[in-house]
Amino acid sequence: MLSRTAANLYWTGRYMERADFLARLLDATARLSGLPTTYGGDPAAWSGALAAAGASDAFAATHGEPTEADVIRFLTVDTDNPSAICTCIEHARSNARAVRTGLTREAWEALNTAWHEVQRLRVQELTKANVREFTEAVQRAVAVFDGAAQRTMLRDDAFWFLELGAAVERADNTARLLDVKYHLLLPRDEPVGGSLDYFQWSTILRTVSALTAYRWVYRDVVKPWLVADLLIFNDRMPRSLACCYDTVVELLDYLGAGSGRRGPAHRQASHIQLQLHEGDIKTVFASGLHEFIERFIIDNNRLGVAIAEQFAF
Amino acid sequence: MSTAFDEMDGWPGDATRDAYAQVKAWLDSAPTELLQTRRAQAELLFRRTGVTFNVYGDPGGSERLIPFDLVPRVLSAGEWKRIEQGLVQRVEALNALLADLYGAQEILKAGVIPEELVRLNPEHQLAVMGHRPSKGVFVHVAGVDLVRTGPDDFFVLEDNARTPSGVSYMLENREMMMRLFPDLVASANVAPVETYPDLLRETLRSVAPEGPEAEPTIVVLTPGPYNSAFYEHSFLADKMGVELVEGADLFVRDNLVYMRTTEGPRRVHVIYRRIDDAFLDPLFFRPDSSLGVPGLLSAYLAGNVALANAVGTGVADDKAMYSYMPEVIRFYTGKEPILSNVPTWRCREPEHLSYVLDHLPELVVKEVNGSGGYGMLVGPHATQAQITEFAAKLRADPHGFIAQPTLALSTCPTLSEGRLEPRHVDLRPFVLTGADGVKVTPGGLTRVALTPGSLVVNSSQGGGTKDTWVAGC
Numbered sequence: 001m002l003s004r005t006a007a008n009l010y011w012t013g014r015y016m017e018r019a020d021f022l023a024r025l026l027d028a029t030a031r032l033s034g035l036p037t038t039y040g041g042d043p044a045a046w047s048g049a050l051a052a053a054g055a056s057d058a059f060a061a062t063h064g065e066p067t068e069a070d071v072i073r074f075l076t077v078d079t080d081n082p083s084a085i086c087t088c089i090e091h092a093r094s095n096a097r098a099v100r101t102g103l104t105r106e107a108w109e110a111l112n113t114a115w116h117e118v119q120r121l122r123v124q125e126l127t128k129a130n131v132r133e134f135t136e137a138v139q140r141a142v143a144v145f146d147g148a149a150q151r152t153m154l155r156d157d158a159f160w161f162l163e164l165g166a167a168v169e170r171a172d173n174t175a176r177l178l179d180v181k182y183h184l185l186l187p188r189d190e191p192v193g194g195s196l197d198y199f200q201w202s203t204i205l206r207t208v209s210a211l212t213a214y215r216w217v218y219r220d221v222v223k224p225w226l227v228a229d230l231l232i233f234n235d236r237m238p239r240s241l242a243c244c245y246d247t248v249v250e251l252l253d254y255l256g257a258g259s260g261r262r263g264p265a266h267r268q269a270s271h272i273q274l275q276l277h278e279g280d281i282k283t284v285f286a287s288g289l290h291e292f293i294e295r296f297i298i299d300n301n302r303l304g305v306a307i308a309e310q311f312a313f
Numbered sequence: 314m315s316t317a318f319d320e321m322d323g324w325p326g327d328a329t330r331d332a333y334a335q336v337k338a339w340l341d342s343a344p345t346e347l348l349q350t351r352r353a354q355a356e357l358l359f360r361r362t363g364v365t366f367n368v369y370g371d372p373g374g375s376e377r378l379i380p381f382d383l384v385p386r387v388l389s390a391g392e393w394k395r396i397e398q399g400l401v402q403r404v405e406a407l408n409a410l411l412a413d414l415y416g417a418q419e420i421l422k423a424g425v426i427p428e429e430l431v432r433l434n435p436e437h438q439l440a441v442m443g444h445r446p447s448k449g450v451f452v453h454v455a456g457v458d459l460v461r462t463g464p465d466d467f468f469v470l471e472d473n474a475r476t477p478s479g480v481s482y483m484l485e486n487r488e489m490m491m492r493l494f495p496d497l498v499a500s501a502n503v504a505p506v507e508t509y510p511d512l513l514r515e516t517l518r519s520v521a522p523e524g525p526e527a528e529p530t531i532v533v534l535t536p537g538p539y540n541s542a543f544y545e546h547s548f549l550a551d552k553m554g555v556e557l558v559e560g561a562d563l564f565v566r567d568n569l570v571y572m573r574t575t576e577g578p579r580r581v582h583v584i585y586r587r588i589d590d591a592f593l594d595p596l597f598f599r600p601d602s603s604l605g606v607p608g609l610l611s612a613y614l615a616g617n618v619a620l621a622n623a624v625g626t627g628v629a630d631d632k633a634m635y636s637y638m639p640e641v642i643r644f645y646t647g648k649e650p651i652l653s654n655v656p657t658w659r660c661r662e663p664e665h666l667s668y669v670l671d672h673l674p675e676l677v678v679k680e681v682n683g684s685g686g687y688g689m690l691v692g693p694h695a696t697q698a699q700i701t702e703f704a705a706k707l708r709a710d711p712h713g714f715i716a717q718p719t720l721a722l723s724t725c726p727t728l729s730e731g732r733l734e735p736r737h738v739d740l741r742p743f744v745l746t747g748a749d750g751v752k753v754t755p756g757g758l759t760r761v762a763l764t765p766g767s768l769v770v771n772s773s774q775g776g777g778t779k780d781t782w783v784a785g786c
């Protein structure tokens with residue numbers, strides 16, 4: 001497939017995934033900030049959301065102290081933010097539009113409809129009261145797009161590059177979320193169920209739609225080290241780093257099968273995958289959760305660069 | 314102009330024409346609210362699909378829909394048969410003309426066409442003089458514009474032999490009608506158009522250069538997402554199942570053309586290019602072109618890649634050459650033209666120029682190399698100031714213009730603010746020529762001037778489109 005087409009599809013996948021993550025992050029944050037402080041309500045919830053979105057610096061450049069109204073606008077529709085949800089959908093669409101032949105008609109229409117829907121919803125002033133309508137529309141639109149792609153696209157390079165972008169972005173998003181909240185996840189002696197941080201932990205799970213999954217996997221109250229275990233090492237959890245890297249390696253396998261070549265991106269991804277399968281949460285805590293996450297984010301970025309080089313984006 | 318021939322109702326006082334029996338019955342029974350609902354539905358669907366075009370020089374609304382009118386334009390099978398024969402004859406003559414103009418130039422030696430019309434024509438590409446394109450085909454895709462003034466009076470208005478557009482609307486309009494009014498389409502026995510992309514791919518495949526590869530690689534070359542017809546480029550590539558490439562995706566090495574893929578370079582054999590000659594290869598044509606591919610022309614001249622349409626077809630379809638088409642057809646086929654030309658005054662000839670200057674208020678004046686309805690004067694609709702200004706342009710550059718009588722183009726019922734009103738239409742059928750001959754898809758694109766009385770149907774000038782039926786098949 002054309003390198004330019006591959007690049008456009010890869011970025012379509014990334015931007016759609018990022019839009020979905022931001023929508024979930026906003027939902028979870030709105031919920032957390034709404035709790036009374038005696039029950040874990042967090043006045044700093046909105047600045048935490050900015051950090052998890054990787055948007056703290058961009059926000060600081062154009063705004064003062066993060067207020068709820070400003071952060072909501074910044075993460076949804078603000079044109080000053082290169083990663084606002086609207087901007088992500090816009091980028092996804094212009095990437096897809098440049099390679100219409102790479103997508104099926106259904107997948108393109110789902111994306112185009114998402115764009116029109118976001119254009120319609122962005123007209124109103126978004127507040128905590130109505131941002132839910134917006135974030136739900138975004139999550140639904142991304143799901144419809146994913147579904148259309150899953151159901152209609154040929155299992156060939158076009159589909160694999162789209163999925164590859166989504167998987168690399170998803171790993172990045174989960175890692176950023178962990179990076180912002182890592183201090184809450186360190187093991188300590190707390191009376192079970194008595195911590196105010198309970199709401200913080202469940203917010204992390206909500207952000208990646210994993211609260212129910214947690215209960216199925218551990219059948220236990222929410223404990224911080226198990227949250228970290230789930231999001232890093234559990235390969236059945238679709239947003240865990242391990243699962244994302246299983247997907248990345250599988251997709252690179254498919255892409256390599258066509259040419260019979262394994263490039264540098266392939267080797268890097270396999271290496272990261274191996275670490276995620278051989279590691280365990282106790283070792284990570286012993287050597288430093290923060291350092292582990294930071295190193296992962298850097299490795300994941302390097303993989304993005306290696307992919308671009310290997311496929312001549 | 315008030316007594317134009319109507320596609321459905323004929324001349325004033327005539328009964329409904331036979332081909333329209335089903336459409337007439339449907340229009341009589343369908344409440345206009347239903348039509349309006351369906352029209353809104355159609356617009357929504359087109360927007361969702363992204364069937365849009367970009368308007369040049371309009372920074373505000375860069376993506377627009379071409380208005381779609383629900384009332385189809387219907388041709389009878391008999392009418393179509395004659396049109397088809399005429400189109401085949403015309404396009405065969407165009408291909409013969411181009412082979413001759415870039416070869417022995419017999420037609421110039423015979424004095425049928427003035428030699429300077431070719432020699433001074435900027436579209437006559439000296440770079441390809443003497444080159445015979447793969448399988449001898451020059452015009453693989455033609456979009457011949459026809460107008461009608463009476464039951465049997467069809468005229469060719471333009472031979473678009475460079476990169477005619479609009480075929481995606483022909484296909485999308487039919488999809489829309491089948492979706493909105495399946496029973497109506499079925500009841501009228503309409504000839505299908507959906508085979509066009511397959512025919513196009515087979516046409517392109519048939520002109521691939523000979524080589525060891527079992528399967529030639531075909532691509533569509535687009536100027537990119539900002540081009541007004543980008544949707545169509547992506548649509549056709551998708552329907553044919555071939556890559557849509559931009560200039561930067563291609564490169565030439567040792568006179569072979571390759572595209573840059575994720576698995577390394579891949580040889581390209583046939584390029585359906587939707588960019589003009591001037592932008593194809595910066596080494597030969599415009600050096601500032603970033604749309605083209607350096608070295609492409611050398612690969613083409615070496616016979617290693619087929620370009621559709623061939624380089625240099627513009628010499629055959631400008632409006633000055635157009636006026637000689639009846640003679641051209643007689644010269645190469647030995648037969649009378651089946652489809653007539655519109656009478657044309659060539660402003661380059663002094664007697665014609667003075668006639669044109671004396672009669673501007675009743676004539677349509679066009680630039681010889683213009684297209685898209687830009688830069689033309691429609692005398693009956695022009696102000697005195699516009700006419701004076703145009704007269705000055707004509708005197709300054711008579712070679713640049715031709716003039717034609719203002720034809721009473723046929724009308725077709727069209728939905729306008731809840732009512733059916735007559736609006737002028739034209740017709741652009743699409744004609745494919747491959748190694749195995751000429752094929753015409755039944756119907757084509759009907760363009761409609763939505764402003765009452767207007768004769769300008771171009772989408773860039775506010776025109777709309779209709780589905781076009783060859784009925785009773």
